[in-house]
Structures are given as structure tokens and as C-alpha cells.
Amino acid sequence: MRYLFEEYAFDTDRRELHLGDGVIPLAPQVFDLLLYLIRNRERVVSKEELTNAIWNGRAVTDAALTTRLRVARSAIGDSGEEQRLIKTLPRKGWRFVGLVREAQTPAAAALTADFTDESFQNITRAPNGGTMSISRATPRLSIVVLPFANIGGDPEQDYFVDGVTESLTTDLSRISGSFVIARNTAFTFKGKAVNVKQVGHELCVRYVLEGSVQRGGNRLRVNVQLIDSETGNHLWAERFEKPVADLFDTQDEIVSRLANTLNAQLIQVEARRAGHLSHPDAMDLYFQGWACENNGTTAEYMTQAESFFDQALALDPGNIEALVGSARVKAAFGANLMGDDWTAHFVAAEAILIKALSLAPNHARAHSVLGLVRSMTNRAVQGIAECERALALDHNLADAHAFIGLAKFFLGRSEETEAHIYEALRLSPRDNNAYRWFMFAGLAKLFLGADLEAAAWMRRSIEANRNHPVPHYYLAAALALLGSLREARAAAQAAVVLNPTFTLRRYRARVASDHPAYLAGRERACEGMRIAGVPEG
Incomplete structure (x- = not known):
């Protein structure tokens, strides 16, 4: 089902919110909250109804509910002051007041929800009219997040563990060039002993992420490992503990840390794969460029990264990721004074980012890098606005928090910078x-x-x-x-x-x-x- 309002399309099958050709990322609970309000738009929905429908009646603080309502409003261009689409009725609840049209999604969309075009190389039917066989090529940077295990078996904690899995699935889908198996498919493996190679073959993914959550008193221990589904080799593993204050805030922080770390790990793995290819395509070259950029801002690494991005753009001039990567490198040349023409580097970076955003207006990283460029060229207020836009599109984008801290420094508010750096580190401590x-x-x-x-x-x-x-x-x-x-x-x-x-x-x-x-x-x-x-x- 699709619910259409203003310029938005709310797709319940794919669990996506569309604005034009772009997809606005939503955390699972925010998606469910919007869905419940839209489906019950003919009446006022109380706090008790929302908590029962979305959190299965478990205790939810007013602050947690308010935060998710604010995020939902921001995603659809509304605000608590304007209340154009979601209206608050004091002491009663909330109502979705926008004009909504309903449309059925095409059946084909449901059949192909878990596969991209590149997943299928050949489709044949047996000569006797029997079972169809499908030959698929494994997409690059393809991954399934298996349901995390609830160590200890406390059924009251299941909702929290499942929430981590769902949110991580959503957040990983924002990684540039990624292909992430939908949560509905992934959850069919819940509670089952799985063979990672078999899962990778069945779902046609290169990587399998599995993990566990264990709660002891007021502390949580999270274990997670990334596995190559073709070889069964462990590519990366992480364990961390965290005290529990607000469960929903804790869940958000766990997911942000994992998503940011996995982003970097997957780029490195894909870059290594691409390095062995005789004929890399634009995305292969993009991964190699970003891996070089991550090494450090020496002239050698920046020149290598720039070369990879230029090669990617020669093959695909409209490749958004390569455009943003190229702009980031040019900004680094200007920021690190690798030549007298530092202004020209920033001018070139800004032009590239404006082109990228004309093609993909909701590209979070493009907004954040544009924020950096404008902050470093005496337009820090504009820079902060771009970074805030980036965070509205991707709340995990720790870089944007750091760029805001840098912009405050340029505005003569250096005493505020450190707090923004700590926020970036909270979201991605090993970035x-x-x-x-x-x-x-x-x-x-x-x-x-x-x-x-x-x-x-x-x-x-x-x-x-x-x-x-x-x-x-x-x-x-x-x-x-x-x-x-x-x-x-x-x-x-x-x-x-x-x-x-x-x-x-x-x-x-x-x-x-x-x-x-x-x-x-x-x-x-x-x-x-x-x-x-x-x-x-």
C-alpha cells in the first residue's frame, strides 16, 4: 500500500518514505509511528494507543515519544510549531490532518523488493515446465543483518534486541552503494541455527552480520561479527559494553556506532576486492578512492583518491558518490594548504557539490561536505545550516556534528566546539x-x-x-x-x-x-x- 500526501509517498511494503525520486531514511519506530497516525487519520490518537501499537504497551518516557514525533515531523517537512500535517491536541493526543490518497503498489514491486536489477543475470524455466531457476550475480556491498540473539533468553528484552536488528538494517541501507536485505526476510531466520554460506547463497549477499545482546543489571554487552558469506571468514568483530539509562537512547547509540563502523569496514573490504579487478566499474573505483581518502590527508593519498574519483566520473559522470568524494578531496587540498591556490580548490569543491545535490537533493553526505566548504570560506552560518540538513537526513552522520563544531570555531565560539566533537565521538568513537x-x-x-x-x-x-x-x-x-x-x-x-x-x-x-x-x-x-x-x- 502507498499513502500519498503533498509530495510524499509512504510505501508500507518497502517501508520507505519517498520525496520525489529520493528516499528519506526513517528509523523503524518512527516509520511505525507515522504509519499508525496515517492509518488512523480520521481520529485523535492517544499516547496510550501509540505505546500499545508501537512499543507493545511497554513504558515509554514522554521525552522518548516527543523525540520520535519530532523526527517524524521533520521527515515530512512539518514542525511542532507549524503542525501542518501532524496536529497536537493538548491532553488528548495527535492526529494526522494532511490530505491522504491511497494507492496499491504494483505486484512486481513486492516480488522484487529484495533484489536489484544487477542481482539477476539469467532466468530460465525447466523444459518440462517445472521450477524456474534463477542465476544471480552477488551485488557488491550486499549484506543481511540476521536477527541478533537475546543472550539470557529474557522475553522482556526481545523487543529491544529486535529493535537493534531492525534499526541497524535501516541505517545500513543508507551506506552509499549498499544492498541490504529487507528485515521481513531477515527475520525468517530468527531463532534458527544458520549456515552463513547457505544464507549468503540463498539471499545472494556477500556479507552476513550477526550478533548478540546480553543484559546484566544496568549494563548491556553487545557482540557483533561481519562474515564473508562466500568463504565463511570473519572480516571484523566488535564487543562493547554500555550502561543502560534510557533504553531507546541506548538502542539508538548502539545502532549508530555499529552503522558508522561497518560503513568504514565495508568500504575497505570492497576497495580490496576492487583492487584485484582488471576492469573496475565506477562504484569499484569509488570504493578505492574513499579507502585512499580514509588513509590520511597527505598529498600522496589525496592525489591517489582524486585519481580514483576522476576515473569513476569518466565512466559515469553522474555518479553521486564519486562526485561527493571528488569534492571532499578538493576541500582537503584547500584545507591542508597543499598549494597557494587553496581558494580554487574550495570553489571547485562547491561547484561539484551543487551539481551532486541537483541530482540527489537528499544526499546527506553532500550536504555535510558543502557545510564544511562553506564554513571554511567565511560562511559558517550557512555551513551549520547545511550540516543540520545532513543530520535531518541521516542522524548517524557523525562528521556533520564535528563540522558544526568547526563552524562554531570560525564564528568565534570556540568554547562550544568541544561538545560537538564529543557528540560525533559518541555516535562513532572509532571513526x-x-x-x-x-x-x-x-x-x-x-x-x-x-x-x-x-x-x-x-x-x-x-x-x-x-x-x-x-x-x-x-x-x-x-x-x-x-x-x-x-x-x-x-x-x-x-x-x-x-x-x-x-x-x-x-x-x-x-x-x-x-x-x-x-x-x-x-x-x-x-x-x-x-x-x-x-x-x-
Whole structure:
């Protein structure tokens, strides 16, 4: 069934919300909440009804319910103030007041819901008219999330464990180029002993994700492993524990951490596969480009990444992922002062992102990278707006939180930066980009005059990725201002090895903001680098 209202199409078979040609990602509980309100649009729905229908009557805090209603409104372009589509009736409940039309989805859509066109190479029927045989090619970056096991067997915890599985399935489907088996199919394996190779063959997926959740008192232990379905080899495993406060917030955090980590792991695996292909296609080249970009922002890695993205775009000029990757690399060239023409790099990056968003207006990462570009070119307020748009489209996009923190730094609000970095780390504590986030926090501290804290953050950045030259320069500045000249000079020398083109002249020439607090901080950082022996140029 499809429910149509305004420019939206709400597809209950695929469990998707469409705006034009794009899909707006929804967490399972938010989808169910919207569905219940739409189906019961002729009347007011109480809090008790919603909790019974969506949470099976379990206790739900007002804050948790309010948060999901806010997310649902945001997804359909509504707000608590406007209430154009979802109206709140104080002390009574809520009602969906938008004009809704109903339409049946084509039968073919239901038959092909779990397969993309590339999944089918040949379809034949036996000569005697018997069973149809299907020859399928396994799609790249294809995965099924098997229902997580509820260790301990407490039936009261089943809803929580199933919620983790559902939400993770939804969030993984946002990974660029991914093919994720629908939850309805995945849940047919619940409680069964499975053969991973057989599951991969039956569902035509390369990867199987399985896990378990165990609760002891007020703590949760989560185990998860990613398996290659063709070989049965374990590609990645993770275990973490977390205290339980609000179950729904805990579930959201678990899912965000896993989705962000898996994103990086799957890109690395696909890049390794693509490296062995004699004729890679655009997406193979995209995976290789992003894997290079994740290695660090040296000129060597950035040049390699740029080459892969350029090759992808030569094969497919409209490839959104390659466009965003290309823009990200160009922004990195500008941000890391790898040439005197840093402005040209940002101009080129912005043009590419505008093209990408004209083709895919709801591409979250494109919005976040555009936010970074605008923040670094003296338009931090616009940059924050782009990052907030990105988070509305993908709440897992930890990078967007960090970019907002950087934008606050450019606005002279460095004291606010650290909180945004911690939010990014909460969502993705082992993120490939964390080294950049640590540097953002260190920059804010340096410009505030908190040199000891600045040095600590810069060291964290360097430990996370030693192939990023800029934090070495800022560490040299912080140490010099602290009077640790020997260490400062060593840091400066390490920085020059990674980026020998960086000079104080070039640093002074790039002005990302005209805010007085930012300008004063730059002069202070520049003096520290001069004392540490960074070349004048």
C-alpha cells in the first residue's frame, strides 16, 4: 500500500518514505509511528494507543515519544510549531490532518523488493515446465543483518534486541552503494541455527552480520561479527559494553556506532576486492578512492583518491558518490594548504557539490561536505545550516556534528566546539575521521589560549592518524607557547616531512573567517609555529 500526501509517498511494503525520486531514511519506530497516525487519520490518537501499537504497551518516557514525533515531523517537512500535517491536541493526543490518497503498489514491486536489477543475470524455466531457476550475480556491498540473539533468553528484552536488528538494517541501507536485505526476510531466520554460506547463497549477499545482546543489571554487552558469506571468514568483530539509562537512547547509540563502523569496514573490504579487478566499474573505483581518502590527508593519498574519483566520473559522470568524494578531496587540498591556490580548490569543491545535490537533493553526505566548504570560506552560518540538513537526513552522520563544531570555531565560539566533537565521538568513537575531529577540538583550545589542552587534543589526533600533517603544525605551536621548545621543534620537523609545502606565509594568506576572536587566535597560533621553527616561506 502507498499513502500519498503533498509530495510524499509512504510505501508500507518497502517501508520507505519517498520525496520525489529520493528516499528519506526513517528509523523503524518512527516509520511505525507515522504509519499508525496515517492509518488512523480520521481520529485523535492517544499516547496510550501509540505505546500499545508501537512499543507493545511497554513504558515509554514522554521525552522518548516527543523525540520520535519530532523526527517524524521533520521527515515530512512539518514542525511542532507549524503542525501542518501532524496536529497536537493538548491532553488528548495527535492526529494526522494532511490530505491522504491511497494507492496499491504494483505486484512486481513486492516480488522484487529484495533484489536489484544487477542481482539477476539469467532466468530460465525447466523444459518440462517445472521450477524456474534463477542465476544471480552477488551485488557488491550486499549484506543481511540476521536477527541478533537475546543472550539470557529474557522475553522482556526481545523487543529491544529486535529493535537493534531492525534499526541497524535501516541505517545500513543508507551506506552509499549498499544492498541490504529487507528485515521481513531477515527475520525468517530468527531463532534458527544458520549456515552463513547457505544464507549468503540463498539471499545472494556477500556479507552476513550477526550478533548478540546480553543484559546484566544496568549494563548491556553487545557482540557483533561481519562474515564473508562466500568463504565463511570473519572480516571484523566488535564487543562493547554500555550502561543502560534510557533504553531507546541506548538502542539508538548502539545502532549508530555499529552503522558508522561497518560503513568504514565495508568500504575497505570492497576497495580490496576492487583492487584485484582488471576492469573496475565506477562504484569499484569509488570504493578505492574513499579507502585512499580514509588513509590520511597527505598529498600522496589525496592525489591517489582524486585519481580514483576522476576515473569513476569518466565512466559515469553522474555518479553521486564519486562526485561527493571528488569534492571532499578538493576541500582537503584547500584545507591542508597543499598549494597557494587553496581558494580554487574550495570553489571547485562547491561547484561539484551543487551539481551532486541537483541530482540527489537528499544526499546527506553532500550536504555535510558543502557545510564544511562553506564554513571554511567565511560562511559558517550557512555551513551549520547545511550540516543540520545532513543530520535531518541521516542522524548517524557523525562528521556533520564535528563540522558544526568547526563552524562554531570560525564564528568565534570556540568554547562550544568541544561538545560537538564529543557528540560525533559518541555516535562513532572509532571513526576513520576522528583524527580530524580531535584536531578541531585542539584548534578551539589553542585559540582560547588553553595550550595544554590543545596539545593533548593534537596528540590524540596524531595517534589516531599519523598521516595528517596539520595537527603536527598545531602541536608545534601549542608546545612552543608552553615553552617546550625541543618538543615543539620535533613536532614541526615531523610536520614538514608530511607536508613540506606548508609555510607561515601560506598560512597567513588563508583566512577562513573575519571574526575578531578567530583572527586573534590565528595570530597566536602563527607566533607559536614561528617559535617552533616552521618555515616562513
